[in-house]
Amino acid sequence: MKKQALWTALGLTVVAGCATYVAPTKEESTQAIKSSFNARGIAKLDRLDQTEIQAICSDAQRTGKEVPKAEREALEKKVLATIRYPADGKYLGDFKSGERIAQSGVGMQWSDSDKTVNGGNCYACHQLAPQEISHGNIGPTLLGYGKKRGYGEPVVRYTWGKIWNTHAFNLCSQMPRYGDAGILTEAQIKDVMALLLDPNSPVNK
Amino acid sequence: MKMHRGRIAAAALFLGCAAASAYAQGSATDEIARYRAMLADGNPAELVVARGEELWKTRRGAKNVSLEQCDFGLGAGVLKGAYAQMPRYFADADQVMDFESRLVWCMVNLQGMDRAAVTKNPYSGAGQRQTDLEALTAYGVEMSRGIPVNVPQSHPKERAAYDRGRYAFYMRGGPYDFSCATCHGVTGQRIRLQDLPNIAGNKPDADRAFTTWPAYRVSQGALRTMQWRLNDCFRQQRFPDLVFLSPTSVDLITFLGVNANGAKMDAPAIKR
Amino acid sequence: MPDPMRIRATEQPDGVDVRVLMSHEMETGQRRDSAGAIVPAWFIQTVVVSYAGKPVLNAEWGPAVAKNPYLQFKFKGGKKGEKISITWVDNRGETRTDEATIG
């Protein structure tokens, strides 16, 4: 049992008592994955090539070892510098459109096309408007988001950055990079921002 | 064998955590549970199982034989309990095969069918009849109902499949940065109102994830197999198209199966 | 030829319990296929269940009955070992009749 735990924790390639068994290397595991997918529609095989952060966060979760603090903070800082804020300085769009974006989960699947208008699928993970009872709990509740945090500049800028690239604030966050990965357009992000931060949005009622 | 027990023990340790972070269940999720209970009797999967049994016994292919002599690992012609003990290593093919892989192997080698033709369209589309593969798989898993899962880890290739499967489970990729673990790595999580089983860290969840597939999906009006389940997970992860019977599909099914060892098969089930 | 129904008919103290699953698409006529064309409506319109030559249930359905329809009801006077028969007819005129022995 102890050896088992050690093996799991460290990913040792040889397990005592099973001398003939050599666990697959990372390269072998990756190779198996790359041989198991076909490009289809808009989903090409380059999606299997991990970014630096994807690789680091995958390893951390698989091995149960957190990313060292210094490394994590350095990477977060690097990401923070890449966030693109709206050029016109306007952060809030239309919350009604934001609600539609929050409801829609389509986009970027091989079953979608390059003409599909991507959704944000916010309700899959978060509670937002109180009228929508079908919401997930993978992310924190966002009910009363602006009402609780206020509508000031720091909150607005942080929220924009969080949606644009969540990894600036939490390296291994499970949330998609809506701006950075091109999932939502700048205009769409403004609408989602309004859903969270317009005092008249149902989220803040 | 030693390894395999170790994993069960490790999984069992997580039980305490599961109890501590009880499911966040409001009235909405209670009502969903009631909805599911109302559907439990009269699973349309029965219709598919019946067709699968018919196909199983029908002489087909260039060799004009039935599948009744197919060897699913418990000996030629033994179907009862076979699904619960797969994926497993097959010496004749020198590889680890899940039920669906072995089914295709028998259709090709025993019945003389063309592999490319058999595997071209494994999943029925909207408004289409269930495929022969789906019907046969439904019958196959029905023949393991109530039988404890016992996915072997004695052959090195079986253990390698598990380890690669575990690696794939945690691999984040694609434009959304998702891995299997994004949705299936924490206990008590929901997407919309659907509970997400914590496959790696919660034994009852891991059990449910393996023992209730294949399932009749009411949202699609069709029976879906484990191969389909994985393919559709990756589609929603924004990955490319997981190839039917591919190494990663078998590796992940091995990972799921071993994590569910000891639990009783309860499929085909009925799901949203 | 449509797939057979699954029929369970069991004798209970207060009558014979009948549960039926039918294999049918039940297309609404509102769905579009991948090419964007409307898939024509195709659904069971009539179901008749009979015992000893007499009807014990009649049904008229529209396309809003769920795919692979399920039906459950009870009737009095049925005997164990006797047969019930069920027929459905759809809007294309296709039909299927199956029998089951009361258990």
Next chain:
Amino acid sequence: MNRSRRNFVQAGGVLGLMVATGLITAEEARAQQQAWNKAAFEAKSLDETIKALGGTGTAQSADITLTAPDIAENGAVVPVAVASKIPNTQSIYILVEKNPNALAAGFGIPAGTDASIATRIKMGQTSNVHAVVKADNKFYVATKEVKVTLGGCGG
């Protein structure tokens, strides 16, 4: 062939129509299909449907039990059960207010059959579901709202 037309008519033909009768065979069902009540199934509302079924109006009834979930996880399959304690129940109908056509299903209940059926219907969206009972040629109704939710992560 013991053709007993009267038996069937007395039991109350489906949707109150005069239907071809006789020994129940495929032929019988086919004959009934010829009489399928197109007007009732094309009606858009409860009132229109009742009219097409030959009624003039409905009365609320506590003697009808309509069992359906408060929330349906998927609108493609919504389990619904209706039981009537109203004497001489002839027919049971299930309607969905916000479906393109309200009437989903009708059941003729001959004497000797319990006025209680369970089936599964489709709902396009959150809506009221009506259970309508015809007894002694009068129409009664019980209503319940069923919420239809969205699910999954790719829709």
